[in-house]
Amino acid sequence: ETGVTQSPTHLIKTRGQQVTLRCSSQSGHNTVSWYQQALGQGPQFIFQYYREEENGRGNFPPRFSGLQFPNYSSELNVNALELDDSALYLCASSLDRGSNSPLHFGNGTRLTVT
Amino acid sequence: QQQVKQSPQSLIVQKGGISIINCAYENTAFDYFPWYQQFPGKGPALLIAIRPDVSEKKEGRFTISFNKSAKQFSLHIMDSQPGDSATYFCAASKMAGRRALTFGSGTRLQVQP
Numbered sequence: 001e002t003g004v005t006q007s008p009t010h011l012i013k014t015r016g017q018q019v020t021l022r023c024s025s026q027s028g029h030n031t032v033s034w035y036q037q038a039l040g041q042g043p044q045f046i047f048q049y050y051r052e053e054e055n056g057r058g059n060f061p062p063r064f065s066g067l068q069f070p071n072y073s074s075e076l077n078v079n080a081l082e083l084d085d086s087a088l089y090l091c092a093s094s095l096d097r098g099s100n101s102p103l104h105f106g107n108g109t110r111l112t113v114t
Numbered sequence: 115q116q117q118v119k120q121s122p123q124s125l126i127v128q129k130g131g132i133s134i135i136n137c138a139y140e141n142t143a144f145d146y147f148p149w150y151q152q153f154p155g156k157g158p159a160l161l162i163a164i165r166p167d168v169s170e171k172k173e174g175r176f177t178i179s180f181n182k183s184a185k186q187f188s189l190h191i192m193d194s195q196p197g198d199s200a201t202y203f204c205a206a207s208k209m210a211g212r213r214a215l216t217f218g219s220g221t222r223l224q225v226q227p
Contacts, residue, residue: 041219042118043215
């Protein structure tokens with residue numbers, strides 16, 4: 001069984017640029033969530049996708065957007081990058097959007113904005 | 115607003131000792147409380163979780179104690195081992211609807227041989 005995979009593992013961008021991060025869900029999982037983890041902090045919920053539709057959003061501005069594809073893989077897009085966007089971005093998948101299904105996290109993409 | 119407060123920030127325990135990490139939550143709508151373990155360079159991995167209809171749950175060396183009236187829950191690691199050295203996060207969410215976990219700020223545990 002393949003776990004959650006994220007790409008790239010590391011990325012360096014300049015302030016004002018745009019970035020796309022990718023995530024492949026664990027096999028059979030139809031729900032994907034994205035979290036931002038600043039250094040030394042706990043992850044913060046960005047949004048969740050269920051069957052290709054956004055199904056909940058945290059306190060993040062509209063320049064954070066996402067997509068989920070028919071194969072349940074997902075992208076996180078961030079426009080107009082700011083220095084504070086530097087963080088580990090985690091993707092998590094689950095079997096469904098109910099809470100009986102635990103989240104399985106990938107190892108994240110480390111984004112550095114200079 | 116920090117809805118889940120976690121303490122201590124760091125913890126050093128001798129091998130074989132008991133590690134205790136505490137969390138307190140504010141939102142009474144929360145009714146799912148997982149603990150995650152994170153090693154450097156890795157994503158968080160679910161360790162154990164509890165719902166508020168029970169006061170304690172044990173899985174191997176890991177036990178969650180839950181106090182609904184005090185809105186507090188804690189993780190106990192019995193017979194702590196050097197391999198347990200990691201960062202631990204408590205979290206909380208609502209059962210229904212979206213699966214937005216609210217995480218604590220983490221506890222860095224170091225188990226000395």
